[in-house]
Amino acid sequence: MGWLPEAASTFADSIDGIFYLILAITGVIFIAVEAVLLWFAVKYRHRDGRKAYHTHGNIRVEVVWTAVPAVLVVLIGVLSVRPWLHIRSPDSIPPDAYAIDMTAKQFEWNATYVGPDGAMGTDDDVTQRNQLHIPVGRPVVVMLRSEDVIHSFFLPEFRVKQDAVPGMEMAVWFQATRTGEFNLACAELCGTGHTRMGGRVIVHSADDFDAWLLAEGAGPPLGARLASSTDQP
């Protein structure tokens, strides 16, 4: 039996929360409707002498069973708005988020980290294939692009999914809540090798992340960068 993967980002609580709310609401409706259906099927099955009751309907019950589902779906919609905007609105991206460039192509993910000069897009940037290294407890913004066809950047444990569309640059932000190794997958059919377009997400503690940057020749260290930032949380 499959269930939601372990949660490793700050988004997981709100997404999983709505998931469980919908599960509860639809679960009750599911059981109620199927139970009534079965009950009617047994109770009103044909037997000798049984006569059906002639009726063309009832306006009052029509109004009730129109209004109740309408209220429920509007409620679910309203509750979905805040987390959606928190995750997706460009205004929600924390200004101190650590930026990583991610370019998708058939059939690999290339993550680029800023080099020691502190500027992205210069020669000293460091690129790694099918590995995404991030610090724990700090917002990260992945600048997502595709070189060829549409891919989809999917981090199941982080509840992150965003299509990478050629010609567009998408800013995808999230914040890891625990260290460890997690999954990176492509969720959009992208060609023959789609199935092997996977990778790993490695979440480091803040100190380890700085050490990793140093070892890879990337930098400057995150600690220094955060200290110089004026918008610290």
Added chain:
Amino acid sequence: MATTLTEHAPHADAHHHELSFVRKYIFSEDHKIIGIQFLFMSLFFLLVGGLLAAIMRWQLAYPTDPANPLPGGGLFPETMVNNGIILPEFYNSAVTMHGTIMIFFAIMPLLVGVFANYLIPLQIGAPDMAFPKLNMASFWTAFPAGLIMLAGFFVEGGHSSAGWTQYAPLSADPEWTGVYAGQQLWLISMIILGFASLMGAVNYITTVINMRAPGMTWFRIPLPTWALFITAILILLAIPVLTGALIMLLFDQTIGTTFFASATGGEPLLWQHMFWFFGHPEVYILILPGMGFVSEIIAAGSRKPIFGYAAMVLAIIAIAFIGWLVWGHHMFQSGMNPMLGMSFMVTTMIIAVPSAIKVFNWLGTMWRGDLHFHTPMLHAVTFVAMFVIGGLSGVFVASTPVDIFLHDTYFVVAHLHYVLFGGSLFAIFGAITFWYPKMFGRMMNSTLGKIHFWLTLIFFNLVFFPMHNLGIAGMMRRIYDFTQYEYLAPFQGLQMFISWSAFVLIGAQFIFAFNFLYSLFRGEKAPQNPWHANSLEWTAAPSPPPHGNFAHTPTVYRGPYEYSHPDAPGDYWPQNEPGPAAPAPEPVYAE
């Protein structure tokens, strides 16, 4: 408005001279024969689509496992199956073609090509369609489209492998998939099929508006015809959008335009907007007719008027209308503006309401009824039970934040199969078993019908319910070898269980095929009205009806669902019965 028929009646009689075999059964202008031609064609494609599913399920049960080669794999060329191993190119083709064939060449023609053709003139009391020659042209356009689609399997490079949704730029440039001719045949076939759909839609709309028998007012039209009429309007308005998009994609493929390629000014998301602007109305094209059939069968099977006939009609119209405003919910994760995503979430939530109304009205119809569980009724009630699951799972993916996680996972596969198989296909089985006696003048075997029903119900759920779990665990759809992902590898046992359930499910369909073919020749002779139903095809025409349908144009006195009326002598009251008639004989139901 419904008086035009009198002038058609002599015309119908004039056709009673003997037609040659070719004019009668091949290039026929008779709506019933054309419907039956679509029936044989689409049942064949249903089989092809099922076999493609079996190939996918073998790979998912034994991903790239040399110890379990594909049975019969030697029949395929090495570019598809090598040493019993299904190659990823072929797997992607199978995924693409399973979806394409099932949607466009099986379910859609079964619902519309078969039943809109067969039922509309009979249910409204017309001798034929408004444009019989156009109707014939519709089938003879769809048929070559089917052949072209099949030809794609036999060309170098294999068949299209860009998914049935054909997302550009993957589909737009052969460089990305390695598929050349197959991709172009896919597009050409779909463009031709679109014309066939349009010819049908024009015919259905005109016929319903102009050719209703005297007394057949709008609110006396049986619900299958209502649903098919609204569906035809959706087809008429949606298909041209798809055709336009397909032509642009074909140009990108062949003559080097770049409508959907970003590097040279094109826009990949344009394809998605055009495809889903067609594609979401298409989803309702695939469910509304089934809702109509099920309403008819449940009313007749419950011996009760449909509960809330007007609400049922209005719900169909509401679904058809709101259905134009929800296409963006397929694109929540595409990079579309999040504000736009929010608006599409609202419309998508709203469209759940008319669907819920329909479910409650079906329950209301069964309430205090006298339920006869013959084979069509079993399928119709199961439609309701399964459609509830498909509808409720839709609420999860309608919520934008939850969709972030569930989008493009098996949860969506489960959801769409609960609607398209649990919904549409059960409605189709119900409709075929219900109208078969009218079509062929013989009853299907009810024991075989019930065995097929129970096996299909049980194994359908064993196949598709666990897919919700795979999706919740984060398994992506359209993945050739999920075991390459560490977090998905533990699900191989469940995948194997699903696959073997699917093989039984597919095997059970041969019981239906046998029953269908055997009953054509050996079935018990069908009476004119085996289900004691009220609508004109049962009460005014023999089984099967002759060319021209009715000896005399019927006159309609009441709605189609006057079952168990206190003033009527029997438990049904035909639409064309002028007043209380002599007591009907004791009902003998086909079980």
